[in-house]
Amino acid sequence: MDGGGELIVFFRLVLPLAVPIFLSMGLVNVLSTWNDFIWPLLVLSDQAKTTVTVGLYRFMDPQQIIYGSVFSGMTLASIPLMALFAFTMKYFVQGMTSGAVKA
Incomplete structure (x- = not known):
């Protein structure tokens, strides 16, 4: 870091520390959308x-709700969200707890 410019410090220090925060914000945005x-x-x-x-x-x-079809559709619709959360869970927890503990 010594002798490096602002871009070097940004890409080697700030950006790796901010990756969990960006991923957790992105996951929350995808879930709400x-x-x-x-x-x-x-x-x-x-x-x-x-x-x-x-x-x-x-x-x-409107006359009849076929619960089996609706529930299977809901299950299939939730699979991409569960897969996304499974792959980003580690970063999501890091991003949510990054400012919670004073070192």
Whole structure:
């Protein structure tokens, strides 16, 4: 670090320390976007462009709800989120607890 410019210090010191924070913020953003329901329901009128949650909602029949199909769709829709969280869990915990303990 001695003799290095601001970019060297940024890329070798600041950026590696900030990676868990960036990943945890990204994971929270993906989760909130994935679970968004009201805004896509109001805005999207084309059936081919709806989100997963709106598609599951529209999959239900007004007269009868076939619970097996709806629950299996919910399970399949949650698999990408579980896989994403499984791969980023270590960084998510580091990012959430990075400012919690004073060293």
